[in-house]
Amino acid sequence: MTFKKKNLLSKALIYIVLLVIAGIWTIPTLGLLVSSFRPADDVTSTGWWTVFRDPAQAHLTMDNYRIVLGTAGNNPRLKKTISRGEENIDLGTAVLNSLTVTIPATLIPILIAAFAAYGFAWIRFPGRKFFFIGVVALLVVPLQIALIPILKDYITLHLNGTFLGIWLAHTGFGLPLAVYLLYTYVSALPRDILESAFIDGASHFTIFMRLVLPLSLPAIAAFAIFQFLWVWNDLLVALVFLGANPAVEVLTQRLLGMLGTFGTDWHLLTAGAFISMIIPLTVFFSLQRYFVRGLLAGSVKG
């Protein structure tokens, strides 16, 4: 065998190995997607892969999505067949709750951390180094440590099961990373830009609002995507601080509940899981570059 031929063969082998691995990685999600469009009877009687064997007999339908989103009641055909439990799944509300939790829980820590990052980087004050090291040191604290004490506070303050409570919790748990990331970025901004603004008599507040915040957008975007996905996909914090109030339950909690109640109703579970994945997957496909940057940066979250 010549050198070139051998080279070609090993190249082909690499492509094949990679395609096989990528296939294994994709099949689970594919099975979920296909099953979510199949009628209940089909899902429980045959494997989802049979759809590809005989596409004409597939009977794909949106009914599962109508049921889990709580819009089946508007459909006379479905209204007759769905059970009382199915009527109450209502993931539509859970999507709204997830958004209500996630948007402020992403923006509030960014705001607080950006102020703090500027303060640590550009204002001289006694204890600056001490406080900054304290903030970064808190990166090592796993959030599990805070669950019981904060839950006690929330019960006293009636914050348990409120949006405000979970925003603040996510803010607290996300802040060390946010301050750390934004500090490294803000402290590296060119000194002359800020100095000339000082000479012109601008206050710290003005410089922060007009100069530093806009200049830090790349770092803010990276953290924002990381925090958004983290909060959207979080289960533990939601269970602990929202668990007491079913009206504000987020998607992950609902999905966990469905796994308990509808453990074998795969047509509903798959549709529900896919609904919970749509927004993060959209973020993933549209902002992949920032997403990667955010993940790289966020890899040390405690």
Add this chain to the structure above:
Amino acid sequence: MSGTKKKEQNSVLQQLITDVGRLLVSLFVPLITFVVLWRVFLFLRDSHASHGIIATVAIIWGVGGVLALFFAANFVIERLPNQWRERLTPYVFVGPAIAVLTWYLFLPTLRSFYISLFDASGKHFVGLSNYVFAFTSHAMLESFRNNLFWLIIGSGLSVGFGLLIAVLTDRTDPKFEAFIKGLIFMPMAISMVGASVIWKFIYSYRPAGAEQIGVLNAIVTALGGKPQPWLLLRPWNNLFLIAILIWLQTGFAMVIISAAIKGIPSELPEAGRIDGANETQIFFRITIPYIRGTLVTVSTTIVIFTLKIFDIVQAMTGGNFGTQVIANEQYVQMFRAFNFGRGAAIAIVLLVLVIPVMWYNLRQFSGQTEAFR
């Protein structure tokens, strides 16, 4: 002499009065801010308006409220005398972050330790007996064993697969590389609960003879084997849960390792080839040493992640059938047994386990960014 002193005193007094006056005026703005925010909070808490309206108001109130508080604080500061303004400005910037962190992370560490010394009712001091529970109870010993599985197999294979795919894709056409990487990386965007639904379906089990709807049992029966209830098979069921973690985390390891591999100057492997090294030697002698730092960061990150693993176990088995892990046992103690003392003790154990790894990781990190100067 005494006259000038008196004059000085007088002007100081005057200064003080104007200062206090200015302070009172400037306090008016934050007061209004506060009252408005409080009214909206009450509206949010008690209102029965439609869900969409409440959600919108809540988002505006939450984000706008924080912004308004910063503006109000700045308003006060700007009206203070020079000296005070300079002294207080830093704290307008860093104060809120320090306050939130003190409440949510610093104090809880101390308070968790304190709570861990008390019994379930929180009234009777029990010394270290919750820690005796944390290190000797059946559930915790099982959790330690399982977390070790997660740590070694889960982290090891995630990094291993990530490295393999990163190295292989590096030798393919850029478009093909991006396509493969996108597919491997996609699960990173999926929640662990969502992933649990996906994999529970893969593991689903029907008795022998019935048509299998889970991929794994379908493959096993097609090969002539007997279908298995995968999630009930001790201790192997842990591996089936760990597979989910590997599926989720390999993409992360791959992306970071791949970035490091692309940073290797192309002269290095070329020089190796000229000197007669084969591809295996280049991999172990050049690639691995060059990306060692990255491998350590990725590994420690995934190790910390696996130490705190919760969602997958909670959603897949609830910690039953021999699959308990530390973080889920803490949840069980908190919300099933309502034993905050034990829950807090387990949290402290988790902290003690995480600190050395995290410290190591941060030192690696700080070497790159010099934030610890």
